[in-house]
Amino acid sequence: MRNPVVAVSGAFILLYCLSALLAPYIVSHAPDVMDARARLAPPSLEHPLGTDQFGRDVFSRVVHGGRVSLQVAFVAVFTAVIVGGAIGMVMGYVGGLFDALASRVLDVLIAFPSLLLALFLVAVLGPDLKNLILAISLTRVPYFARLTRAEVSSLVERPFIEASRAAGASGSRLMLRHILPNLLPLLVVFATTDVATAIIAESSLSYLGLGAQPPTPSWGRMLTEARAFFGQAVWLALCPGLGLQPLRRRAARRHRPPAAWPMRRARNGCRGCTSDRSGMFDLTPLPSSSRPAEPTAASCPSSTKPRWTSGSNVKIRGVRGARECR
Numbered sequence: 001m002r003n004p005v006v007a008v009s010g011a012f013i014l015l016y017c018l019s020a021l022l023a024p025y026i027v028s029h030a031p032d033v034m035d036a037r038a039r040l041a042p043p044s045l046e047h048p049l050g051t052d053q054f055g056r057d058v059f060s061r062v063v064h065g066g067r068v069s070l071q072v073a074f075v076a077v078f079t080a081v082i083v084g085g086a087i088g089m090v091m092g093y094v095g096g097l098f099d100a101l102a103s104r105v106l107d108v109l110i111a112f113p114s115l116l117l118a119l120f121l122v123a124v125l126g127p128d129l130k131n132l133i134l135a136i137s138l139t140r141v142p143y144f145a146r147l148t149r150a151e152v153s154s155l156v157e158r159p160f161i162e163a164s165r166a167a168g169a170s171g172s173r174l175m176l177r178h179i180l181p182n183l184l185p186l187l188v189v190f191a192t193t194d195v196a197t198a199i200i201a202e203s204s205l206s207y208l209g210l211g212a213q214p215p216t217p218s219w220g221r222m223l224t225e226a227r228a229f230f231g232q233a234v235w236l237a238l239c240p241g242l243g244l245q246p247l248r249r250r251a252a253r254r255h256r257p258p259a260a261w262p263m264r265r266a267r268n269g270c271r272g273c274t275s276d277r278s279g280m281f282d283l284t285p286l287p288s289s290s291r292p293a294e295p296t297a298a299s300c301p302s303s304t305k306p307r308w309t310s311g312s313n314v315k316i317r318g319v320r321g322a323r324e325c326r
Contacts, residue, residue: 016243020067029057031064032215040233050235052225062239065217068129072211073198076133077191080140085187087141088148089175093156099149106142114139118201122210132211136201140194144187151186155179203244219244 019026029047035055043050049058091099109117121135155161156179164174205211206220214221219240226236 016066017070019063020070023063023067027057027060027063029060031056031060031217033057040229042233043235049239050233052222052233052236053229058222058235058239061217061222062219062243065219065222065240066243068212068216068218069199069202072129072133072136072202073195076136076198076202077140077194079133079137080144080194081187081191083137084141084144085148085183088145088150089152089179089183091145091149092152093171093175093179095153102145103149106146109139109142110146114197115201115204118205119208119210122205127210127213129212129216132202132205135205136198139201140198143194144190147190148183148187151183152179155182200244 033056035051038047038051038055039053041047041051041055047057047059049062052058052061087102091102118135118139121138122131125131125134161174161178164178169177202211203218203220203223206218207224209221209224211220212218222240223237226233226240229236
């Protein structure tokens with residue numbers, strides 16, 4: 001694995017999903033059972049992560065709280081994929097005035113911070129899991145609609161779409177039989193990366209008291225309750241906080257602008273790849289007269305053929321997709 005941070009975050013997310021799915025089989029205490037004799041008990045063999053102010057097992061509540069967060073995130077993202085994908089397909093296929101008006105509406109929705117918009121919707125509709133799912137899904141719909149619209153706009157100009165249209169295929173048949181299968185891989189990848197964002201949104205709203213209501217466990221509400229006991233029972237905030245950390249990092253990486261993405265260091269001996277002292281590619285454009293020559297197999301002493309780097313969408317030194325030697 002080239003990036004150890006991504007590897008550790010991925011391992012935590014995998015463990016998080018498995019523990020949420022197997023919650024009834026890996027915990028020995030119910031998440032809502034109170035024990036006044038074991039209030040704020042430190043971690044032990046009976047309670048691996050200690051107990052809270054009501055004597056409830058923290059490990060059981062963390063596992064079941066993750067299960068609730070996963071359910072909310074998956075349902076919200078799935079709903080956003082269906083609704084946003086349908087809107088984007090119609091926008092990209094129809095085009096014209098409808099596309100222009102719908103694009104302006106999406107611009108307005110995207111201009112608002114997603115968490116602030118979800119907070120407003122839940123505050124109006126009331127704190128409930130159903131309303132929470134509805135609010136999160138509505139905030140994610142514009143992003144899926146914009147993504148789908150851009151992909152469909154490029155697909156409708158492909159030769160196989162033109163041939164199907166010339167053969168007499170209807171618009172619904174074109175979208176369902178030809179466009180949708182080409183959209184699914186893109187939507188699946190985008191949806192899997194958006195689940196982390198939905199979990200962070202659910203935890204944030206629960207932290208503010210607008211998510212899952214007691215006695216339903218939630219990581220955000222557990223952090224809220226742990227504030228009053230942070231000095232004497234640090235494990236109450238540490239356990240759900242550590243669970244959210246990999247998801248927060250993944251969500252931040254998901255929304256980082258392309259200019260902030262790290263580029264791979266150019267290897268020695270490749271004349272077409274220049275890098276500065278920090279190992280990042282120099283993104284300043286060069287005039288056309290001074291653009292570096294593209295490397296060939298003969299100019300790379302340590303390889304037999306050059307290959308493209310992952311930064312093919314960034315103009316590096318005036319070359320679209322610098323090459324490095326392998």
